[in-house]
Amino acid sequence: MPDLRDGETAEIKGSGAKPYQLKNVGGVYSCTCPAWRNQSVAIDQRTCKHLKKFRGDDAEAARLGTANTATSSSTIKSDAVAPELLLAESWNGEVDPSGWWLSEKLDGVRAFWDGTCFLSRNGNRFVAPDWFTSGLPETPLDGELWIGRKQFQRTVSIVRRSDASDHWNDVRYLIFDAPTLAHPFEQRIEAITEIVKSKQPKFAEVHRQTVCRNRDHLDEELERIETLGGEGLMLRRAGSLYVAGRSDALLKVKTFLDCEATVIAHEPGKGRHKGRLGALTVELANGIRCQVGTGFTDAQRNHAPAIGTVISLKYQELTDDGVPRFPVFAGMRTDISLTATSTVKEETSVPITVPSTKTVKRRFEFADGKSNKFWEISIQGTEVSVVYGRIGTAGQTNDKNFATAADAAKHAEKLIGEKTAKGYAEAN
Secondary structure (H helix, E strand, C coil): CCCCCCCCEEEECCCCCCCEEEEEECCEEEECCHHHHCCCCCHHHCCCHHHHHHHCHHHHHHHHHHHHCCCCCCCCCCCCCCCCCEEEEECCCCCCCCCCEEEEECCCEEEEECCCCEECCCCCEECCCHHHHCCCCCCCEEEEEECCCCCHHHHHHHHCCCCCCHHHHHCEEEEEECCCCCCCHHHHHHHHHHHHHHHCCCCEEECCCEECCCHHHHHHHHHHHHHCCCCEEEEECCCCCCCCEEEEEEEEECCCEEEEEEEEEEEEECHHHECCEEEEEEEECCCCEEEECCCCCHHHHHCCCCCCCEEEEEECEECCCCCEECCEEEEECCCCCCCCCCCCCCCCCCCCCCCCCCCEEEEEEEECCCCEEEEEEEEECCEEEEEEEECCCCCEEEEEECCCHHHHHHHHHHHHHHHHHCCCEECC
């Protein structure tokens, strides 16, 4: 029977027109079918008829038997309580970062060490091998389970396994705080450093902190980290205490803001994306909906994130109505769940406004003696298309999709107002 090497994918025909995708990530086999997704067991213990058909019943039975007979002492607790963690606000660009502590924002899995085991933000226990946790102190710690930049999906696939696999060799626990020490931040870091130095845990280390000199230093470091593929930076106010919940003493700094949302519908593609995903209609935890049409690879457009799954998206800012501006798909989130205001049914599409077939097109021109430019905008239902450039050329095109036709019209009016304010006049 065929099998999948680590990182490989395969398609298999299901009952619907669209095939399901099988994947092996770090030894965790998954399928995009609802039967696999809806199981209430650890992800490495799930199977379905498609995996059995592809790999064979014996191979799946052997894999699940190994997972179910794991002997690690770090088994999942059913009575785990969510730890009270310090959570960051977003830096608004106005707070002077001079004198704040600066560190890289890690794209890993947040993990609270309670002195005996790792807990997620939701209180779920990560089944880490004994050899991985050896040397960690009884003192509670706050940190991140991390493999490297752009390795979030692989990190999740490893730490959510229930068999304490050897894949944990690739993971490191980067410590950035000690929640139970009632001291200023600098003293907590000093205490953690001494603990790690004395215990010498093989797979844990203190996350590097530096003092931010000024705004230029912050900008330079942010550009450096993002160029290397990092997610961003964290700012910690000097002398601050560890408090549970959101605090302006801890700020995350990114070129883009981010959030999570639940997929509620797939929008068909047009042009070169015809026949595959064009955009996702998603719903934020507060019930706000928007469309995400960029940031996907060709493979992701061919195998769109399933309805009901949670994704991360990046955006520049929120509109007055609370809708993310210029949302970009940033990846899948299997480590968290959202409580949205609507109920999503598996494999069904949420009804949305059907775009009108009528196209409204307006052209504006600008001339100042040195340049002659044009700017055209077309609105068709939920889609806004802008073409701009020098008069006499084909120009450049910029297309955007919106959750509703009203949002598209509002956006178009705003753009037109900006252009007329710059001296553009509408042409017949």
